[in-house]
Every structure is written in C-alpha cells, then in structure tokens.
Amino acid sequence: MAGQTILVTGGAGFIGTHTVVQLLKEGFKVSIIDNLDNSVTEAVDRVTELVGPQLSKNLEFNLGDLRNKDDLERLFSRTKFDAVIHFAGLKAVGESVANPRRYFDNNLVGTINLYEVMAKYNCKKMVFSSSATVYGQPEKIPCVEDFNLMAMNPYGRTKLFLEEIARDIHKAEPEWCIILLRYFNPVGAHESGKLGEDPKGIPNNLMPYIQQVAVGRLPELNVYGHDYPTKDGSAVRDYIHVMDLADGHVAALRKLFTTKDIGCIAYNLGTGRGTSVLEMVTAFEKASGQENPCQVMSKKAWRCHSCLCFYRES
DSSP: OTTOEEEEETTTSHHHHHHHHHHHHTTOEEEEEEOOSSOOHHHHHHHHHHHHHHHHTTEEEEEOOTTSHHHHHHHHHHOOOSEEEEOOSOOOHHHHHHOHHHHIIIIIIHHHHHHHHHHHTTOOEEEEEEEGGGGOSOSSSSOOTTSOOOOOSHHHHHHHHHHHHHHHHHHHOTTOEEEEEEEOEEEOOOTTSSSOOOOSSSOSSHHHHHHHHHTTSSSOEEEEOSOSSSSSSSOEEOEEEHHHHHHHHHHHHHHHHHOTTOOEEEEEESOSOOEEHHHHHHHHHHHHTSOOOEEEEOGGGOOTTOSOGGGSOO
16 A cells, blocks of 8 residues: 555644654655645644655645635646545534534535545545544443434534435445544644644633643633533543544555445544543643643533533533
8 A cells, every 4th residue: 555645635633634644654645635724834844844854755735625626626637546534624513503504614515525526536435534423412332333323513413414425425336435433532642742732713622722721821721510420520521542543544544445345334433431521631730740720610601602612511
C-alpha cells in the first residue's frame, strides 16, 4: 500500500492532522482539503515539522470547501486518489440545535458533492468519520455496532443520514467500499506536544475547555450535574486518545485495500471504559501540577443551546 495517494478532507483539524502524521509515517502520499472553518494552516506546518523534510514531500495542502464542487473538481482532475478519509464537517451538538440548517448545508451537501466527484473519477473507497451520537441514548452499555440507530440532535442526525446515504450508494453500486467509524470522545495530543486540540472560539469538548481554563483563557470550568448515577455524580463518557483514533483510521484504510467485497460496514472506536468529568479534571490537574477553578452546578442551570453540551446528557 505504500505510495498510494489518500485525500483527507478536513485534514487540518484535530483528528485530521494526527491521522495525516500516521499516514505519512506509513508511506502514503496525502493531499489535504480544508476550508479552515475551525482549523489553521499552522497545524499543517506542525505536521510537516513532525514528519521531517523527506516525508513532508508526500504532503499537499489545498484550501477548499466541499460545498464548492469546483474545488473538488480541480483536485481530482490533477490527482488520482486511491481512497478518501472524510473528516470534514461541523461537530458541535449545541450549535447544531441552535442552527440546524448550517449543519445540513455543511455536512450533507459537502459529502454529497464529494461522493459525486469521487464517482466521476472512479475513486470508490472511503473511510467516513461518523459518531457514536448515531446511537442516541442506548438502553445499555457498552454500546455495540448492532444497536438501534436513533440520533437525538441535528449533528447526530447528519451523521446518521450520511451513513444511510453510504449504505444506499453501496447497494446501488456494489464496487464501493466504505467503512463508517463511529467514535466516542477524542482527547489528548501528539506525544511531541506540537499537535493537539485548540478550537476557535469557546470549545465544545471537555479537554480543550479544561486546557483553556488552565492557561487563563477562560475563567473556570462549569460542570453541569452532580447527581448522575455514577461514582462521583458527574457525567461519564468514553474518552479515546486521538493517536489511537488516528491509528484506527489507518487500520480501516488498510482494510479497504486488503479485504475484497467489504461493502459498507461500521465499527465503533472507543475504549469501552467510562471516565467521569471530575475524573478528567483531577487527572489533568495531576498531570499539569496546577489546580483548575471548577464549579459543580445543578443540571437545572443548563442553558438550552449552550456550547457546553459535553457536560450533559445529549
């Protein structure tokens, strides 16, 4: 598989950059397309710094938006791609509730355009970044792939709709090979410290919020809910390290190239173990050597469309 060319949409983002590092180290050629809606070109520069001058020759960055089919046409007309890893999309649950049309436009229209251009240029292998939100509120845990799908918010529904689209495309054109990766809560950073999660605006995920409190960008961490049926009363989530997630995408890509008639199949990516919000706070304080201001609040203090959705039942 070494030397094959992979298009990574949203490759300048948090999970995208970490995955690109691993792809380059595995010998793939990588082309990124990203509209920089929630990322920066500095992250791509950090990737080239991490992999070194030799491997960085196999990396190309393209500023573009999947909703603009011309951007995709220009890319596919000059490069023969062997597969696509599709990260590009908006991902904040709270924002999707407040502005669902933006999510439908970005996540659905962009992906439909991508499928059309891929088909035109006979690139029919995709690893799709889905989400465990497609399960809604499962009746039991751990959550496994054959559970019922019942997304409960616009963001989750865009992922579920796109999974259905993938299944329909494969059913109509069996030569498509698509792996749907449903992952839980990505956290962490590259061991070098040169890559990590630093979103624009107020973070929608727990770890970058804790980090921004630690460096003084935000005043304190508000934890909503202290009476969940958990060991410390705070909400519990399955947190997976971003480098494990990156390796999972590389493994899925390998499977696309080595397994015949894979069809359209879904895999969960997680640890299978839950960690509470307060445990995460404590672990960060231990690792950083400093105490973070933290206020535990009643669930009644929720604000309906706040971006702090990662503290809540969603």
